[in-house]
Amino acid sequence: MSSRLEIELTSSRPDGTWTWRKAGAKLPKGELPGDVVPAGVNVGDVVRAEADILTDGVIILSVQAPKAARAERFETLEVVGTRRDEPLVTQTLAPKGRGDGRGRGRRRDGDDRGEGR
Incomplete structure (x- = not known):
């Protein structure tokens, strides 16, 4: 059963053979x-290879040419903010004072909470 590997071609020998290693x-x-290496491939290129993995080693069956560099699909936008030094977090505090007394009512007897209802 063959599988796909990404390999890096490490050297080209004078007899026409290449040495390889797994990418990384x-x-x-x-x-x-x-004869399985496509034309235009150089030493150091990372290519996809179809390989048979056996108990005594890996046999490379075919090599695909490296993919061309992909063009970016999106443009980058530069976000320009105001040139002023403003605080990044704003806060608004409640005015100081005791308030108008509507929030809490006076209790008649502070000891009997919940009893007598």
Whole structure:
């Protein structure tokens, strides 16, 4: 069963073979024949490869050319705010004072809360 891998081509040998490693790996993983590598691919390119993963190693069956750089689909907009130094958070405090007394009523007896209803 074949699977897709992203591989990096690490070197091209004079006999036409290439060495490769998985994209992001440190050490080369294996070799592949030059006839499966598309024209225009350079050393260091990351390409997609169709590979058979076996118990004794990985065999690269085909290599696809790297994708061209995608153009951005969205334009970036620059947001220009006011040039004044204003506080980022505004706050409005209630006026000081005891108020007009409507919020709390006086209790007749503070000890019997809830009793006698």
